[in-house]
Amino acid sequence: MRYISTRGTAPALDFRDVTLAGLASDGGLYVPEAWPRFTHEQIAGLAGLSYVDTAARVMAPFTAGVLSEDELRELCAAAYGRFAHAAVTPLVQLDHDHWLLELFHGPTLAFKDVALQLLGLLFERFLTGSTEHLTIVGATSGDTGSAAIDAVAGRSGVDIFMLHPEGRVSDVQRRQMTTVGAPNVHNIAITGDFDTAQALVKAMFNDRAFSRRFRLSAVNSINWARLMAQVVYYFYAAVRLGAPGRPVAFSVPTGNFGDVFAGYVGSRMGLPVAKLVVATNVNDILARALADGDYSSRQVVATPTPSMDIQVSSNFERLLFDLGDRDGAALAAQMQGFEASRAMRLSNAQRDGSAALFAPERVDVDDMARAMRRACDDAGETIDPHTAIALAAARRQAQVGVPMVTLATAHPAKFRDAVERATGSRPPLPTRVGDLFEREERYVTLDGTFDAVSGYIAARAAARD
Numbered sequence: 001m002r003y004i005s006t007r008g009t010a011p012a013l014d015f016r017d018v019t020l021a022g023l024a025s026d027g028g029l030y031v032p033e034a035w036p037r038f039t040h041e042q043i044a045g046l047a048g049l050s051y052v053d054t055a056a057r058v059m060a061p062f063t064a065g066v067l068s069e070d071e072l073r074e075l076c077a078a079a080y081g082r083f084a085h086a087a088v089t090p091l092v093q094l095d096h097d098h099w100l101l102e103l104f105h106g107p108t109l110a111f112k113d114v115a116l117q118l119l120g121l122l123f124e125r126f127l128t129g130s131t132e133h134l135t136i137v138g139a140t141s142g143d144t145g146s147a148a149i150d151a152v153a154g155r156s157g158v159d160i161f162m163l164h165p166e167g168r169v170s171d172v173q174r175r176q177m178t179t180v181g182a183p184n185v186h187n188i189a190i191t192g193d194f195d196t197a198q199a200l201v202k203a204m205f206n207d208r209a210f211s212r213r214f215r216l217s218a219v220n221s222i223n224w225a226r227l228m229a230q231v232v233y234y235f236y237a238a239v240r241l242g243a244p245g246r247p248v249a250f251s252v253p254t255g256n257f258g259d260v261f262a263g264y265v266g267s268r269m270g271l272p273v274a275k276l277v278v279a280t281n282v283n284d285i286l287a288r289a290l291a292d293g294d295y296s297s298r299q300v301v302a303t304p305t306p307s308m309d310i311q312v313s314s315n316f317e318r319l320l321f322d323l324g325d326r327d328g329a330a331l332a333a334q335m336q337g338f339e340a341s342r343a344m345r346l347s348n349a350q351r352d353g354s355a356a357l358f359a360p361e362r363v364d365v366d367d368m369a370r371a372m373r374r375a376c377d378d379a380g381e382t383i384d385p386h387t388a389i390a391l392a393a394a395r396r397q398a399q400v401g402v403p404m405v406t407l408a409t410a411h412p413a414k415f416r417d418a419v420e421r422a423t424g425s426r427p428p429l430p431t432r433v434g435d436l437f438e439r440e441e442r443y444v445t446l447d448g449t450f451d452a453v454s455g456y457i458a459a460r461a462a463a464r465d
């Protein structure tokens, strides 16, 4: 399998190099040269497989030429052995047509662990025997940061610099990052919002001299391997609910468009996906883009769902590329226009293509809180605010007889204040996260500017060398 850039001019890479690369050298994102297709029989053959076996089977076409299905299985067994539930991503039925897909049983209590536990092992495997040293730079609105840090803390050959927007992540999220004492972990709180942090990360990749000098690498969903690992749970859940014989719908709390894009990949691979509900909070650029073609970014508003407080959704570019006939030159021009003016219109092909599968829903704080209370009252389930956004959207979009799966992306204990405000009860911290509030925090605060952040990283990286 080879990977090509959405902007058309970066060199094509194999799976090893795309995993280590991050952003493509032309500023684009890597996608597979062609989508692998599973037949009806191959999907039916996933029934009854464990999560690890499903993962190896679903991901094998993407790693072809670099890792075999057996090698993938071994890595997945190690990655998912750290999850607290035997099913790794269990389904919980809420009522006749609604299910929750619990993605938060990993070490840092959010769906990011599913991909990042594997990514940490992939880095280790690909760097073994090499003298390369990676400098991972990442941006987080809370969950990617802790999952990535857990996955690479203490590993040799890697340093991680993680940017989070100061004061805009929950206290649990921040402490999960800043109390990790490993010397290769560097936390940076920046002034500004998540979009500022993500733009800084992309600017560092786009500075080719900087990127080459420090061998930058990515843990955000810029990195194809992140999305690949997230495709697995769409297959795992859909097959348990009757696929390939029965289509299944998914509702996905969406910010950077990575998780829901993984669902799109599943559908391109032949999974019968009835609908992908793109559930946003009031930072609704995606809902607007999918509803009427208006992709224009506004000021980020802080909400009780901080991990979705995003206005520039990185992975939307992958969808626009795929729906726009994979024309890299046209997409590069479209994205450069957006970068200059913070606004663009989707083409007719992009609008029609997305309308066939995606159903956008914007959910405000009141509807979110109602969904949390209803899950408690009707099904005895405490859900986190991000999951509640998607569940509220799912209830608007459900069709009788089509199973609707809401992705439960975080453990409610990560957002205890918001859960308590909505439901009146405060979820306890699972023992897995231990003495989070007794450990010492370690981070620096910097201006959210290129010079401040790249200067800090350069100084730390030079001190290491």
Ligand SMILES: Cc1ncc(COP(=O)(O)O)c(C=O)c1O
Binding pocket: 110, 111, 142, 143, 144, 221, 253, 254, 255, 256, 257, 258, 259, 260, 307, 308, 386, 387, 409, 410
């Ligand atoms: C808990 C939670 N839910 C939903 C999202 C949104 O996912 P995505 O950015 O892949 O759209 C995030 C952040 O990525 C998150 O941390």
Ligand SMILES: N[C@@H](CCOP(=O)(O)O)C(=O)O
Binding pocket: 139, 140, 141, 142, 143, 144, 145, 219, 220, 221, 222, 255, 256, 258, 307, 308, 314
């Ligand atoms: N919500 C995310 C934002 C970063 O998204 P990613 O999927 O591109 O890593 C977070 O929790 O940090």
